[in-house]
Amino acid sequence: MMKKTALLLLCLTFSCLTFAKELPQDPLGSVQWNDMYNAFLKGHPAVFDDRVKLIAPNFAEDPMNVPVTVDARNLKDIKKIVIFADFNPIPLIARFYPTGAEALLSFRFKIQQASPVRAAVLTGDGKWHMAGSWVNSAGGGCTAASTGQVVGDWMDYMGEVYGKRWASNSSNRLRFQIKHPMDTGLAPGIPAFYIEHLNFRNDAGDVLAHLELFEPINENPVLSLNFKQRDKSTPIFMTGSDNNGNEFEAEFHL
Amino acid sequence: MSYLLKFSLILFVQIIVTSVTIAANFDYQLKATKVAENTYVFVGETEDFTFENGGNIVNTGFIVTSDGVVVIDTGSSLRYGNQMKEAIASVTDKPVVLVYITHHHPDHFLGNQAFKGVGIVALGETIKNINNEGAGFADNLYLMVGDWMRGTDVLAPNHVAELGLVTMGRHKLEIMSLAGHTSADMAIFDHTTGVLFSGDLIFHKRTLTTPHANFEQWLASLTTLRALPIKVLVPGHGPITKTKKPINEMVDYINWLDETISNAVNDGLSMTDAMQIELPERFKTNALLKSEFSRSITHLYLSYENLVFKRVN
Numbered sequence: 001m002m003k004k005t006a007l008l009l010l011c012l013t014f015s016c017l018t019f020a021k022e023l024p025q026d027p028l029g030s031v032q033w034n035d036m037y038n039a040f041l042k043g044h045p046a047v048f049d050d051r052v053k054l055i056a057p058n059f060a061e062d063p064m065n066v067p068v069t070v071d072a073r074n075l076k077d078i079k080k081i082v083i084f085a086d087f088n089p090i091p092l093i094a095r096f097y098p099t100g101a102e103a104l105l106s107f108r109f110k111i112q113q114a115s116p117v118r119a120a121v122l123t124g125d126g127k128w129h130m131a132g133s134w135v136n137s138a139g140g141g142c143t144a145a146s147t148g149q150v151v152g153d154w155m156d157y158m159g160e161v162y163g164k165r166w167a168s169n170s171s172n173r174l175r176f177q178i179k180h181p182m183d184t185g186l187a188p189g190i191p192a193f194y195i196e197h198l199n200f201r202n203d204a205g206d207v208l209a210h211l212e213l214f215e216p217i218n219e220n221p222v223l224s225l226n227f228k229q230r231d232k233s234t235p236i237f238m239t240g241s242d243n244n245g246n247e248f249e250a251e252f253h254l
Numbered sequence: 255m256s257y258l259l260k261f262s263l264i265l266f267v268q269i270i271v272t273s274v275t276i277a278a279n280f281d282y283q284l285k286a287t288k289v290a291e292n293t294y295v296f297v298g299e300t301e302d303f304t305f306e307n308g309g310n311i312v313n314t315g316f317i318v319t320s321d322g323v324v325v326i327d328t329g330s331s332l333r334y335g336n337q338m339k340e341a342i343a344s345v346t347d348k349p350v351v352l353v354y355i356t357h358h359h360p361d362h363f364l365g366n367q368a369f370k371g372v373g374i375v376a377l378g379e380t381i382k383n384i385n386n387e388g389a390g391f392a393d394n395l396y397l398m399v400g401d402w403m404r405g406t407d408v409l410a411p412n413h414v415a416e417l418g419l420v421t422m423g424r425h426k427l428e429i430m431s432l433a434g435h436t437s438a439d440m441a442i443f444d445h446t447t448g449v450l451f452s453g454d455l456i457f458h459k460r461t462l463t464t465p466h467a468n469f470e471q472w473l474a475s476l477t478t479l480r481a482l483p484i485k486v487l488v489p490g491h492g493p494i495t496k497t498k499k500p501i502n503e504m505v506d507y508i509n510w511l512d513e514t515i516s517n518a519v520n521d522g523l524s525m526t527d528a529m530q531i532e533l534p535e536r537f538k539t540n541a542l543l544k545s546e547f548s549r550s551i552t553h554l555y556l557s558y559e560n561l562v563f564k565r566v567n
Contacts, residue, residue: 055526059545061552067525106524138397162563166522173522177563222559224524250567 024048028116028132032086040082040092041120041128049129051075054119056133063141065108065218070096070119070131072103077124081105085135087115089142089186090215101200101209102171106224109216110141110184146181146219149190154181161250167232174200174236174252175224184215195221195242202227203234280333280402282310284341289486289494290447292318292425294345296329296338300460300492300541303330303361308402309395310334312361313488315451316342317444319423322351326442326451327490328365330395332406335365352422354429355411356440356453356490358383360391366409376411377431379438384410415440432479434472435462435490441479448485455479458492458500459539461546462507464553469512476501476508492541507537511550519558525551 026033027048037046051074060066070083081096081103093109103121111117118132148154163176178195185192194215200208208227227236236252286294295315299307309330317324323342328335342350355363355376363384366374376384388408396403420427426445433439435454442451454463455475480501487495518528529548537543 055530057526057529057548057552061549065552065556067529067552067555069524069526106526108525138394159567160565161567162560163566164522164563175522175524175559175563176566177559222556224522248567252566 026116028118028134030086030116032091032116036084036086036091036118040084044122044126044128046120046128046130049075049121049131052119052121052129052131054117054131054133056117056135058134058136060111060135060137060141063111063137064144066111066117066135066137066141067106067108068117069106069224070104072119072121072129075103075121075123075129078103079122079124081122082120083118084120085109085111085115085117085216088112088216090184092214093117093216094214095212097210099207099209100202100228102226102228104224104226105211106175108218108222110144110182110218111135111137111216112142113137142184142216143186145187145190146183148181148219149183149187154179159246159248161238161248163250163252165236165252165254167254170228170230172227172229172232172236172254173224174227174238175222176238176250176252177220177222178240178248179220180242182215182217182219182221186215193242193244195240198223198238198240200225200227201237201239202229202231203237208236280308280404282308282329282334282337284310284334284337286316286341286345287494289315289488290444290449293444293447293449293486294318294342295488295494296341297494298361298491302542302545303395303398305398305400305402307399308333309361309364309399311491313490313492313494314338314362314365315488316350317422317425317427317449318346318348319425320348321423323348324422324425324427325350325353325369327356327362327453328353328369330361330364330399331403332365332367333402333404335368338365339368353411354415354440354442354451355380355384356442356451357436357438358387359436359454360388360395362453362490363388363411364392364395364403364406364408366411367405367407370409373413374409374411375413375415377438377440378414380436380440381411381414383437384408419445430478432471432475434468434470434475436466437468439475441475443482443484448483449488450479450482450484450486451488452479452490454490456487456489456500456504457540458487458489458495458503460492460541461537461543462504463546464511464550467550467553469508472508473505476505503540507540510534510537511547511554515551515554515558516561519555519562525555528555 053071055069084091120128157179160179166173183193198211314327353374428443430441
């Protein structure tokens with residue numbers, strides 16, 4: 001908590017010191033843009049780039065489950081992708097390191113109020129390539145307790161993974177759901193409890209992708225990824241852990 | 255600083271102008287359309303809730319009988335209910351003696367306060383749903399239509415509906431307990447006039463909504479309704495007709511939606527992929543097709559994923 005407060009203070013200080021000309025003007029017109037840059041992107045210049053697509057509905061029909069797809073397949077040499085929502089009480093949603101995966105990620109997240117949702121893609125030349133979209137919301141997604149906590153049955157199924165694998169000539173696609181309450185810590189009396197890491201490997205042990213998830217990811221997350229691996233016969237392995245040290249793994253076959 | 259000043263000034267002027275234009279009326283301009291002998295409907299817009307329409311997006315109605323007036327649904331706000339009562343009084347001197355609420359969605363029952371003291375009747379499950387979800391719906395409508403909602407609170411129906419034939423004056427009303435749009439949908443068929451008040455089991459020229467839908471039950475309900483000797487069909491939303499065509503269109507869209515989502519999930523599409531599926535021409539004359547399709551993806555996608563995803567650990 002101390003660390004977060006310190007970070008916040010640091011962000012605010014920096015945002016006051018930042019010269020406007022250092023940052024490109026935000027096409028989404030968000031007053032948080034400078035702070036977001038300083039919090040998550042500092043150290044590299046940022047450009048808004050049509051080659052990155054962030055697809056989300058313009059209204060959050062269900063603030064607990066807002067679907068988003070980030071598609072940066074038109075960029076080369078991607079180091080990582082950072083996804084955040086400016087006006088969420090916890091803005092950072094995910095970091096994606098698509099080593100052996102296509103730069104394509106679909107997920108769902110909890111939104112607290114109308115906010116830009118953004119993807120920043122860091123390429124080998126040291127630049128952030130950015131896209132974003134406003135999602136309107138009646139709100140309340142982040143401060144609500146998870147259904148699992150309300151019903152009280154989350155322990156019965158936590159860590160179970162359900163999914164399916166598809167293959168084309170050029171890639172393997174996984175879509176899956178991990179049962180987990182993904183509590184944000186913002187609902188009274190319920191501490192933050194969320195999946196932090198997901199790692200994907202092939203049969204030979206090569207890392208295919210690494211995902212860092214944060215509190216805003218939806219309860220019982222559903223994610224979609226494409227791996228560049230062509231081989232259809234061997235399994236793809238997933239391992240993961242949450243912030244309480246629970247570990248889980250899954251194995252995807254065609 | 256000057257930017258901030260300018261912004262505040264514009265905001266201030268906007269607030270003044272808006273208050274002056276709107277505060278003058280908050281008038282839904284409800285006009286009773288006679289659809290059959292003694293039977294009237296207030297036809298709403300085929301739109302989503304906006305400040306401009308004040309939530310008047312629903313069809314409500316009433317039947318004048320010698321035993322008094324029977325009201326079917328009370329609209330989206332206290333103001334709507336009150337204005338409905340006035341509009342009814344301009345048609346008949348008879349008092350409202352009975353109110354039926356077709357289901358628990360907010361545009362159908364939030365005018366209930368205007369009929370306090372009258373028997374307000376709904377299916378048992380609908381009353382339960384209103385008690386569970388009504389307050390949340392009302393909050394949401396305050397956000398969407400603003401001051402039109404002033405004074406509106408949830409007043410749950412106070413009587414569980416008696417099913418089957420109910421006689422009011424010389425009108426023989428069949429109270430039907432159906433489901434599919436929600437877990438409890440009442441339809442009212444007047445055997446005397448042949449008027450069907452379908453509630454939201456039927457949307458006409460307006461894309462159906464699915465926040466609580468069950469397609470299997472919905473299709474079964476439509477089969478039941480199609481068998482009735484309908485002379486006038488009053489859908490929950492959209493224009494009134496004298497044919498059963500809207501029922502066939504409903505079946506067509508539900509089947510298409512079911513198949514489309516099922517195929518999308520089986521093909522490995524994400525929700526945002528599915529939201530971009532090209533929509534068939536034949537549905538494009540229905541209002542709000544694109545936005546309701548997108549909403550339906552949000553409501554239903556996980557239930558189809560649950561059928562396709564298999565345990566992998």
